[in-house]
Amino acid sequence: MKLLKHEIKQDFGNIRKGDRILLVDGVSVSFDGFKALNNLSFSIDYGELRCIIGANGAGKSTMMDVVTGKTKPDVGQVIFGDAIDLLSMDEPSIADVGIGRKFQKPTVFQNNTVFENLELAMKDDKRFFKTIFSKLNSAQKDKIEHTMNLIGLKELYNKEAGILSHGQKQWLEIGMLIMQEPKLLLVDEPVAGMTPQEVENTAQILTDLSKENAVVVVEHDMEFIRSIASKVTVLHEGSVLAEGNMDAIQNNEKVRKVYLGE
Numbered sequence: 001m002k003l004l005k006h007e008i009k010q011d012f013g014n015i016r017k018g019d020r021i022l023l024v025d026g027v028s029v030s031f032d033g034f035k036a037l038n039n040l041s042f043s044i045d046y047g048e049l050r051c052i053i054g055a056n057g058a059g060k061s062t063m064m065d066v067v068t069g070k071t072k073p074d075v076g077q078v079i080f081g082d083a084i085d086l087l088s089m090d091e092p093s094i095a096d097v098g099i100g101r102k103f104q105k106p107t108v109f110q111n112n113t114v115f116e117n118l119e120l121a122m123k124d125d126k127r128f129f130k131t132i133f134s135k136l137n138s139a140q141k142d143k144i145e146h147t148m149n150l151i152g153l154k155e156l157y158n159k160e161a162g163i164l165s166h167g168q169k170q171w172l173e174i175g176m177l178i179m180q181e182p183k184l185l186l187v188d189e190p191v192a193g194m195t196p197q198e199v200e201n202t203a204q205i206l207t208d209l210s211k212e213n214a215v216v217v218v219e220h221d222m223e224f225i226r227s228i229a230s231k232v233t234v235l236h237e238g239s240v241l242a243e244g245n246m247d248a249i250q251n252n253e254k255v256r257k258v259y260l261g262e
């Protein structure tokens with residue numbers, strides 16, 4: 001049964017930190033007989049910042065493709081919130097119920113200001129061709145302001161996105177996702193190409209963001225993952241190899257065997 005939009009909204013009305021927001025259960029994906037995901041199961045809680053790591057080809061991108069509706073698995077289930085069956089929905093509907101994905105390469109509007117980029121990204125905002133700025137109500141302005149604070153770009157609100165640094169563009173794009181009011185954000189390699197200071201700021205932004213959402217970060221940068229200090233899931237050959245905090249992961253025998261050949 002397809003849920004109506006308002007029913008889906010109600011579903012999240014009472015969600016609290018620690019409630020499960022995503023369940024991936026027994027998911028397998030094959031490409032020409034090769035299993036990119038192999039009976040993959042894990043769950044994410046609301047208010048959590050989860051890091052997903054794994055060697056090249058471990059299945060990280062395929063997992064995100066499944067959650068966002070780009071790839072349909074052979075078997076398994078993917079449930080959002082209590083009961084939203086993501087496998088029965090297409091990509092736009094999945095984005096609409098509250099799952100945002102940030103790809104590696106930032107795609108901000110270069111000739112628009114930071115503020116305008118956030119405004120253009122606002123959920124249900126169809127005013128692209130109307131005068132920007134003049135007709136925002138105070139709730140909308142507050143929302144943009146809140147987002148600019150979160151991503152640390154408030155002082156640059158009237159600067160064109162084209163002049164921002166690589167890191168600032170990444171943050172702006174995260175801000176544009178936030179304007180869509182997601183409940184779950186999937187972020188692909190957010191710190192690739194960033195300066196150490198930008199990496200530090202990104203850890204803070206994602207940590208703050210996870211307090212109001214759930215955030216899943218796929219990343220190779222171990223220093224960054226350590227600095228986030230949250231739960232880590234290690235994927236290997238399409239399944240979960242280990243899960244725990246960074247210390248537990250680094251001392252895990254199976255992980256050491258796979259990564260260090262011990």
Ligand SMILES: Nc1ncnc2c1ncn2[C@@H]1O[C@H](COP(=O)(O)OP(=O)(O)OP(=O)(O)O)[C@@H](O)[C@H]1O
Binds near residue numbers: 031036061063
């Ligand atoms: N469309 C496809 N057709 C065939 N094989 C695919 C396809 N997409 C992914 N694969 C294979 O599935 C496996 C998992 O790929 P995936 O991109 O999910 O890994 P990953 O963990 O994201 O790797 P990376 O860190 O390199 O991005 C790889 O062996 C890949 O070659």
